[in-house]
Amino acid sequence: SQTIHQWPATLVQPVGSPLSLECTVEGTSNPNLYWYRQAAGRGLQLLFYSVGIGQISSEVPQNLSASRPQDRQFILSSKKLLLSDSGFYLCAWSAGWNQPQHFGDGTRLSIL
């Protein structure tokens, strides 16, 4: 069966520090991969998605970037975090378009 791993679960970082969140999927090949951010009490905002290795689409201009160095690995990064980057970050995968998405347990990021 397919599984998705996302880490760390929580992270506290100072303003201006770098960020690297990692997500890996097991049990499937060539998945679509997604990074979302969820503000408190809100729905999810799509940040990035990828349909293949090295293929990244950005949905909103921001301080973050994403990379997909391997088929089942998706990384969310920042060179310098801002206070506004705080939030709950969720990684997800799907077998393609018009398919359900499957989410990791999320990373709660607090910027001090």
Add this chain to the structure above:
Amino acid sequence: SQQGEEDPQALSIQEGENATMNCSYKTSINNLQWYRQNSGRGLVHLILIRSNEREKHSGRLRVTLDTSKKSSSLLITASRAADTASYFCAKEGSNYKLTFGKGTLLTVNP
């Protein structure tokens, strides 16, 4: 504008009662999906209903889709305390990306 808006924002019921949540959208869709999120956790997919479908069932869950009214509903029958969670509808539009609503917080009291 954001699509996949849920109604009500919060719902509190007693165990054993049915819970109905509604979702409206504004433009055409490929499919509409419902997800559940327990506090502090990731989302769990519940049901995907395609634009040419009108109703789907999964256990105690029933989802309807009315494309003429651009609305969907999620019915949870015989609710349990473990059903307490936030429920989101998400619309996949012609661009194939999911747009989530703000969710309905369901509280089932024992």
